[in-house]
Amino acid sequence: MANSRSGDKLLDRMVRILESFTAEEPRLTVAEIAARAQLPAATAYRLVDDLAGQGFVVREGGAVRLGMRLWELANRASATRDLRQLALPYLEDLNQLLRQHTQLSVLHEDEVLILERLSRPGAAVNQAHVAGRLPVHQTSMGMVLLAFAPAHVQSGYLSRHERAVADLHGDFRRTLAEIRHRGWATFDGFLDDTTTGAAAPVLDRAGHAVAALGVVIPRGSDALPAVSMALMTAARGVSRDLQARGD
Incomplete structure (x- = not known):
């Protein structure tokens, strides 16, 4: 799996994005996600788009939340x-x-x-x-x-x-x-x-x-x-x- 310049694997970066959300803060901006996941803003925007395309996250105006597909997979x-x-x-x-x-x-x-x-x-x-x-x-x-x-x-x-x-x-x-x-x-x-x-x-x-x-x-x-x-x-x-x- 492709690595970033910092050596992070793509999967590691995506997991950090998903783990940025909490029960107290279920909606975040991409800028907040980038900060929490320790990613460059451009990388965070690109990966959020990829995750949204697969249903793992959902965009709501200027915010992002976890998608129902994660719930579906977890319940299997x-x-x-x-x-x-x-x-x-x-x-x-x-x-x-x-x-x-x-x-x-x-x-x-x-x-x-x-x-x-x-x-x-x-x-x-x-x-x-x-x-x-x-x-x-x-x-x-x-x-x-x-x-x-x-x-x-x-x-x-x-x-x-x-x-x-x-x-x-x-x-x-x-x-x-x-x-x-x-x-x-x-x-x-x-x-x-x-x-x-x-x-x-x-x-x-x-x-x-x-x-x-x-x-x-x-x-x-x-x-x-x-x-x-x-x-x-x-x-x-x-x-x-x-x-x-x-x-």
């Missing part, structure tokens, strides 16, 4: 599609029972990646959104995913984020061990000081977390014990269905 990814389909009935039950936003997430590149979220009018503040990312050690979903991850995944994450996790959790390995013993995770106010997050792991046959089911409730709510039981019951159901299909 069998691993996430099958996991979402298996988990969705359980998420819907949790949503109806708890009357709070519920979400499904996985551990990806040292972050929590949200695969699905069901909203609820009047529910507690919840910063998770589909295709969004959250910090692992600041979320109950991230902590339960890491607690039930293989030992080398835990060690690798700790080595890369040692200072951050120590400042927040103290003895990080002990915190992970307590989560494994309890079977679920809960933390108050890490992302929003008015809420409490709770999560339970979806496990494969080896007992490792494939995903997590999570919910956010108002901080100090006396519903937390019932929430934890409902989460663990739902997560066991998804785990059972997933294992029956061969993980």
